[in-house]
Amino acid sequence: MESRGCALELLGVLVYVAGWLCALATALLPQWLTMSTALMPAESYGLGLWETCVVQDLGVMECRSYDGLLGLPGYLKLARVLMCAALAVGALGAAVAAPGLQLVSGGGSGVKSRLRAAGGSLGVVSGVLCLVPVSHTAHLAVAHFFDDTVPDMVPRWEFGEALFCGWAGGFLLVAAGLLLVSSCWRSRAEPRAEPQRRYRVMSADAASSRKRSEYV
Template identity: 70%
Template sequence: MLLYVGAWLCALATTILPQWLTMSTALLPIESYELGLWETCVVQDVGGMECRSYDSLLGLSSDLKLARILMCASLAVGLLGILVTIPGLHLINSCRGNRGKRTKRSLTTMGGVLGMVSGVLCLIPVSYMAHLAVIHFFDDKVPEVVPRWEFGDALFCGWAGGFLLVVAGLILVTSCLCSQEEPQPAMQRRYQVMSTDASLKKRSEYV
């Protein structure tokens, strides 16, 4: 569960950070540019940084729109998975009895599945933006003097968050599938056997 929450926070940081793609020019080496989902920034070597949000949602490219939608969907699904998994933890005594144990297992399994879905939704836009950066970087039609976008820190954070979300979901699901019901005590099993034999004896005498 701690891995689940940490991975979700990684995905949240990836969504907020503007360092999805970075670009530095040889003509102006003291400045570099950063591209994010919500804003673009200009970073100076002296330590200054100026960011500007996008003016219009409709004016964005389809790549940024798709990345926004998928990252927000990943965060929503991951948060839902966390909220579903918490009542299913063994440390929380919200349900009692065999039916309660089955309910807790179902909640934990559902939370694990939602975690894996959230991880996949996080990995898709991050990998897609990295793929576009690689294609444009090695495009022979663009002159070498033209600056090109490169990988930013947010992409690596997104890869880590998405992978850890999938791992956390797998751990939750496998822990529920591999766990077995607690064996009954010997005295309780002996009492059940004796009561069954007694009931069968009474039935045979009655017949």
């Protein structure tokens, strides 16, 4: 049972790290939304949280940072805040859960289980914070793409690689948090069987000693 608990913890940690790295890549990638026009098929445009890029057919990419924060659209401001919060909460959750692992020496089992539960809960919160801006941006892109008031000849933004990476990172963080919390529940349930076993052994010894005393 202990080996299963350790394996569950290690799986949770690995998924946690993979999800946090995907969230970090999502925040840094400039391809949240992509657009290509029929007038210039050799070029495509990418829209990110921090900069916009032009990718040529030969693989050359030129990026330019945004001039200021106040001129940005509302969804970009929201996405920046939530992605930074997701990364900060995810890093805090990893720092809290690391001392609670069974492979780390020191500390009681109760303290370790609480640390793992807290770290797993922060991982779930981090995953939700990552999924919200990604899903909101995707919703805006879909609504604009199927807007009947926009002429068909006007180019439209489509999903970029960062959105798929963000969905993967958010779901991985949520899954990792649930794994850590479930490993905490498993470790709490396992020690309950030992006192019952000891009680049965002690009751059996007491009964045998009582029979011996009656026989004498």
